[in-house]
Amino acid sequence: MSAVAPTRSAGSSRPATAAGSVRRQHAPGAGRRRTRKVLLGALGVLAALVWAFPVYWMVLSAFTPAAYLRSTTPEFLPLHATAANFRGVLEGGSFTSALKMSLTITLLTVVLVLAFAFLGALAISRWRFRGRTSFVLAVLFIQMLPAEGLFIAQYKMLSSVHLLDSVIGVTVLYTAAVIPFTIWMLRGFVAGVPAELEEAAMVDGLSRTQAFLRITFPLLAPGLVASGVYAFLQAWNEFTVALVALPSQSSQTLPLWLRNFLSASANRGVDWGQVMAASTLIAIPVIVFFLFVQGRMTSGLVSGAVKG
Amino acid sequence: MSHDAALGVPAHDAATAPGGPTSERPAPRRRRTPAAPYVLLVPAVLALLAGLAYPVGRQIVMSVQKFGLEQQFGQPPELVGFANFARVFTDDALWAVVIRSVVFCLVNAGLTVVIGFAFALLMRAVHSSVRIVLQVSLLLAWAMPMVAGVTVFKWLFDYRTGVVNWLLVKIGFTGMEGYSWLSKPFTFFLVATLVIVWMSVPFVALSIYAGLTAVPDEVLEAARIDGATGTQQLRHILFPMVRPVLSIVLLLQIIWDLRVFAQIRLLQDAGAPVSDTNLLGNFIYELGMSRQDFGGAAAVSIFVLLLTVLLSWPYVRSLMKEDA
Numbered sequence: 001m002s003a004v005a006p007t008r009s010a011g012s013s014r015p016a017t018a019a020g021s022v023r024r025q026h027a028p029g030a031g032r033r034r035t036r037k038v039l040l041g042a043l044g045v046l047a048a049l050v051w052a053f054p055v056y057w058m059v060l061s062a063f064t065p066a067a068y069l070r071s072t073t074p075e076f077l078p079l080h081a082t083a084a085n086f087r088g089v090l091e092g093g094s095f096t097s098a099l100k101m102s103l104t105i106t107l108l109t110v111v112l113v114l115a116f117a118f119l120g121a122l123a124i125s126r127w128r129f130r131g132r133t134s135f136v137l138a139v140l141f142i143q144m145l146p147a148e149g150l151f152i153a154q155y156k157m158l159s160s161v162h163l164l165d166s167v168i169g170v171t172v173l174y175t176a177a178v179i180p181f182t183i184w185m186l187r188g189f190v191a192g193v194p195a196e197l198e199e200a201a202m203v204d205g206l207s208r209t210q211a212f213l214r215i216t217f218p219l220l221a222p223g224l225v226a227s228g229v230y231a232f233l234q235a236w237n238e239f240t241v242a243l244v245a246l247p248s249q250s251s252q253t254l255p256l257w258l259r260n261f262l263s264a265s266a267n268r269g270v271d272w273g274q275v276m277a278a279s280t281l282i283a284i285p286v287i288v289f290f291l292f293v294q295g296r297m298t299s300g301l302v303s304g305a306v307k308g
Numbered sequence: 309m310s311h312d313a314a315l316g317v318p319a320h321d322a323a324t325a326p327g328g329p330t331s332e333r334p335a336p337r338r339r340r341t342p343a344a345p346y347v348l349l350v351p352a353v354l355a356l357l358a359g360l361a362y363p364v365g366r367q368i369v370m371s372v373q374k375f376g377l378e379q380q381f382g383q384p385p386e387l388v389g390f391a392n393f394a395r396v397f398t399d400d401a402l403w404a405v406v407i408r409s410v411v412f413c414l415v416n417a418g419l420t421v422v423i424g425f426a427f428a429l430l431m432r433a434v435h436s437s438v439r440i441v442l443q444v445s446l447l448l449a450w451a452m453p454m455v456a457g458v459t460v461f462k463w464l465f466d467y468r469t470g471v472v473n474w475l476l477v478k479i480g481f482t483g484m485e486g487y488s489w490l491s492k493p494f495t496f497f498l499v500a501t502l503v504i505v506w507m508s509v510p511f512v513a514l515s516i517y518a519g520l521t522a523v524p525d526e527v528l529e530a531a532r533i534d535g536a537t538g539t540q541q542l543r544h545i546l547f548p549m550v551r552p553v554l555s556i557v558l559l560l561q562i563i564w565d566l567r568v569f570a571q572i573r574l575l576q577d578a579g580a581p582v583s584d585t586n587l588l589g590n591f592i593y594e595l596g597m598s599r600q601d602f603g604g605a606a607a608v609s610i611f612v613l614l615l616t617v618l619l620s621w622p623y624v625r626s627l628m629k630e631d632a
Contacts, residue, residue: 048445120352123345146567148589149612152596153367176359279456290451
């Protein structure tokens, strides 16, 4: 068995048999390979269906009348589609107030994160200065810290300055949590715009500020959009910190609201149609935004590994 | 800050060697460090101080303080040294939770990476139309907000009208009729694993797939001509070439799965035995928020933070290499 042999010797150790077998088996091998490809294709489609099923089931249930959801035999196609579940969700007004809370916190976080992280990224990618390495190191470690290891202290901090249940308190915590990765992400974009471009504009008579605003800034727009969407997703989906920082019913964000909506519904036999309609409403903006930013996030998280 | 210092010369002015502005050391002739970068960092640093550094410091102080009944009535907490650590870490309940968390984390991270690797190989092997279907499906699962995702799984596994029980009864497991998955610890963690693996596989699969596309087809073709079987190609060519990505995603997955809190918390709402299903994060939450034992909660939190920093080290180092 030559399976243990390293790759490079696989060919040279038994040249005669390898060459011979290839020539003999060429035609049947190709046929087998085609069958294999079809089988793998079928497996791929099956895997895709299984993985997408929970999302499909959420949207389907959201449009299915409650009576059909209570029946013991589920329906797998939208035969009785209705918007009644969505009307039911929007009725009480609690969804709208949670939506308002979520939007306020999310937008504030996005604006603050973008401004602060952009300046930070500019500093670490355009200047070499004493303490830069320590700062980058700190940023990278901070982004790994789990909210679960900090939220009790954050709760105590907010309660001692009377910022529980307030937009400001949560926004400060979210901003701090999202900034590190955003700095890291923007750093790549800033480094991608050659400083020579700016210098050329300065040679042509623009001031440093003008050169920055007219040349560099427009080139950074895609990076800023990607980072903004990332911050949006983080703040919009966040559950753990919100759970401790927004204890009262009246100041809930959407994830907390969805949890309570389900619990409240559980007392009288869960109305899964409405719960799924609510989930769908929360998921849609996320799915739309996510498709924008996805490529950038994968490469940002693992690019060190790919290059190193 | 003086005016001219704010206009400090960026590093790229110092030397003009090719390779981009950030790849150079500062020129030796500049002895004064420019003030501009420090000014630019002020807002970010202030936000980090307020939102993270202060809580970390406060947590360290809390971990050596006693929060008893008197403190709930406004008494200042008294210093007790390492009593909190001693109390919490000699408690068998904590170690049960630690073991449970580690096992849960390793099982989930392992499953996620194995399934993700399989998806990546599948994406490489199939026709591009199938690949796009797979990618869209993975992106949908990845994009689902965590709370919505867990809620959907609760609906899938609902004991009365959930589609999973219906399917199991349909294919012959009649005992599963009305089976309540979330009320027994073992099946509770089974559902939790399914949720977490479902949500985590897309990131792993797409990252590894990106690594796999870097392997040129010619290399595999050459190996095939030399008589290498599919398994040999996988083992001696594909696997070594994606090993760096693979080890990073495995590490990230371990770090992320060790901190699982929200999914468990949300699944527990359905009536699970809380003390048998708590992971580390949930244990801290119970200790702090429900029992008001802030000292104990802080001690466990510090343990979790130290563990995270320790585990993150290889990942941070690999990112630092990129920053050079």
